[in-house]
Amino acid sequence: MKRIGVADTTFARVDMAGAAVDEVESLGSFDVARYTVPGVKDLPVACIRLIEEESCDLVMALGMPGPEELDRTCAHEASQGIIRVQLKTGVHVLEVFVHEDEAPEDELRELALQRARDHALNAVKLLEGGNALTRSAGTGMREGHPDRGPLR
Numbered sequence: 001m002k003r004i005g006v007a008d009t010t011f012a013r014v015d016m017a018g019a020a021v022d023e024v025e026s027l028g029s030f031d032v033a034r035y036t037v038p039g040v041k042d043l044p045v046a047c048i049r050l051i052e053e054e055s056c057d058l059v060m061a062l063g064m065p066g067p068e069e070l071d072r073t074c075a076h077e078a079s080q081g082i083i084r085v086q087l088k089t090g091v092h093v094l095e096v097f098v099h100e101d102e103a104p105e106d107e108l109r110e111l112a113l114q115r116a117r118d119h120a121l122n123a124v125k126l127l128e129g130g131n132a133l134t135r136s137a138g139t140g141m142r143e144g145h146p147d148r149g150p151l152r
Contacts, residue, residue: 002127003031004120005050005059011039012064014109016096016116020060023120030124040065040097041074044081051089058123059085059093062116067101075099092126094119098144115144 004024008017021032033054035046040063050056061082065075075097086093096119098112122143125132140148 001029001031002058003033003054003056004123004127005047005054005056006032006034006062007043007046007050007059008034008036008062009039009043009064010036011066012062012112013100014064014098014112016062016064016098016112017060019113019116020062020096020120020123023117024124027121027124028128030127039063039074040078041081043078044085047082047085047093048089051085051091056091058091058127060096060116060119060123061093062096064098064100064112067099072099092123094123094126096143111144118143 006017006020017034021034024030024032033050033056035050037043037046043061043063047059047061050059063078065071079095082093082095096116098115100108103111139150142148
């Protein structure tokens, strides 16, 4: 059975991991391991642990950086660490970040939950193998927002 790791943070204002786990469990027979850390800069270590200690075949790294410039810098540094985890392990780590200034506060919760669910679907498709995502190449799909569609 394939295993999906879900790493999330206490800093996030929405339980994105809960939505991701629910979505994965509704989509098929995948085992899920969850690891929660304080903030986005802690996510790379969580991802490594999920891969090496929990034998995850793919990891989702969920975070919600704040609106300040320092938060953007922290998110960038976390992204760099997540990329290094992928290169070191050869395992996909789907970065699922929602920045607090990405949407008005009254829309932020639904955006975060929908993005987590959409990326959970991507995770499942990646693990199903073959070319499950190839059919969607170049279609302007967006996670959490309406799809943009292809350019004609």
